[in-house]
Amino acid sequence: xxxxxxxxxxxxxxxxxxxxxxxxxxxxxxxxxxxxxxxxxxxxxxxxxxxxxxxxxxxxxxxxxxxxxxxxxxxxxxxxxxxxxxxxxxxxxxxxxxxxxxxxxxxxxxxxxxxxxxxxxxxxxxxxxxxxxx
Amino acid sequence: xxxxxxxxxxxxxxxxxxxxxxxxxxxxxxxxxxxxxxxxxxxxxxxxxxxxxxxxxxxxxxxxxxxxxxxxxxxxxxxxxxxxxxxxxxxxxxxxxxxxxxxxxxxxxxxxxxxxxxxxxxxxxxxxxxxxxxxxxxxxxxxxxxxxxxxxxxxxxxxxxxxxxxxxxxxxxxxxxxxxxxxxxxxxxxxxxxxxxxxxxxxxxxxxxxxxxxxxxxxxxxxxxxxxxxxxxxxxxxxxxxxxxxxxxxxxxxxxxxxxxxxxxxxxx
Numbered sequence: 187x188x189x190x191x192x193x194x195x196x197x198x199x200x201x202x203x204x205x206x207x208x209x210x211x212x213x214x215x216x217x218x219x220x221x222x223x224x225x226x227x228x229x230x231x232x233x234x235x236x237x238x239x240x241x242x243x244x245x246x247x248x249x250x251x252x253x254x255x256x257x258x259x260x261x262x263x264x265x266x267x268x269x270x271x272x273x274x275x276x277x278x279x280x281x282x283x284x285x286x287x288x289x290x291x292x293x294x295x296x297x298x299x300x301x302x303x304x305x306x307x308x309x310x311x312x313x314x315x316x317x318x319x320x
Numbered sequence: 321x322x323x324x325x326x327x328x329x330x331x332x333x334x335x336x337x338x339x340x341x342x343x344x345x346x347x348x349x350x351x352x353x354x355x356x357x358x359x360x361x362x363x364x365x366x367x368x369x370x371x372x373x374x375x376x377x378x379x380x381x382x383x384x385x386x387x388x389x390x391x392x393x394x395x396x397x398x399x400x401x402x403x404x405x406x407x408x409x410x411x412x413x414x415x416x417x418x419x420x421x422x423x424x425x426x427x428x429x430x431x432x433x434x435x436x437x438x439x440x441x442x443x444x445x446x447x448x449x450x451x452x453x454x455x456x457x458x459x460x461x462x463x464x465x466x467x468x469x470x471x472x473x474x475x476x477x478x479x480x481x482x483x484x485x486x487x488x489x490x491x492x493x494x495x496x497x498x499x500x501x502x503x504x505x506x507x508x509x510x511x512x513x514x515x516x517x518x519x520x521x522x523x524x525x526x527x528x529x530x531x532x533x534x535x536x537x538x539x540x541x542x543x544x545x546x547x548x549x550x551x552x553x554x555x556x557x558x559x560x561x562x563x564x565x566x567x568x569x570x571x572x573x574x575x576x577x578x579x580x581x582x583x584x585x586x587x588x589x
Contacts, residue, residue: 315577320523
């Protein structure tokens, strides 16, 4: 919509525009909240440290770990639902199309719903070595 | 949430009862080997090798599933790597890496042969040690309140006349203490780092965990210098005995120095 029209009809189009705009913002924040596991991972590290230092006992650790695992699973669920990557779990290496020409890459995998992710070794695998001083 | 979240922790979040292969690490080894029933999962699965030329992946059979990073699972992963690294140089895989078939692993080894071979060469006889340094924040603060002249003065000013001490004086005290803490933590870290540098190959600083930790580092050490490194850590620990606590762990496979990034894609996308 042109700027002039936008301004002219603002009393009518404005509320809708603003609602949509803020919904998009909210959606972004919610999406972030639902799919970010870094806070849970930080909590897990801290929990492990507390156990190692003897601040909590084994029983308490088990209870709190279970709660964190539940949160991780929920995040994983959301990531899968929103089509985002999930760390861990099955990895399937795509076959070289030259040696397996009858099947286009990914075709056999698509027929197997249980294999939700592919790792393509040609350019898909990086092995980094970091020998710096930090 | 749909019914997925009703699953018990042990139910696979995705997949079926298909057998997959859990991969622990990559080593250089031409002959097949069996490391015994020490694999991850309930059954105590046999840990064995899958080969391409002289590279071997250390694997055990597993249902295709996502393993939660529980202490039990992580320890199982580590136990295998620990066992293998007693005799071999290892490139560790990330926790939870599962391949569908033996052929897929061979494909990975084949296509990444040179990179793995090169990294194994460079990592030959190198092991990792973890060093976490912790302090008692409150104790350090009360010591600062005695030893630091300006903090001492401000502190007694505030406690001396609680009525008239301003919000700003308190704020300033807080800031001074923060800065002094940071300064003193930095001093320890630099000294520890400098003392260990001559006996290590490389180091990595990770983010400290919680508010008592001032340093969370990993050091890569040549096996031949393990004892020297050990002694250097012990010297530091007795030097700072009543000030900071050391949590010293290892030897580990070089988790912090080698990174295998497998690009994961959804097959059904």
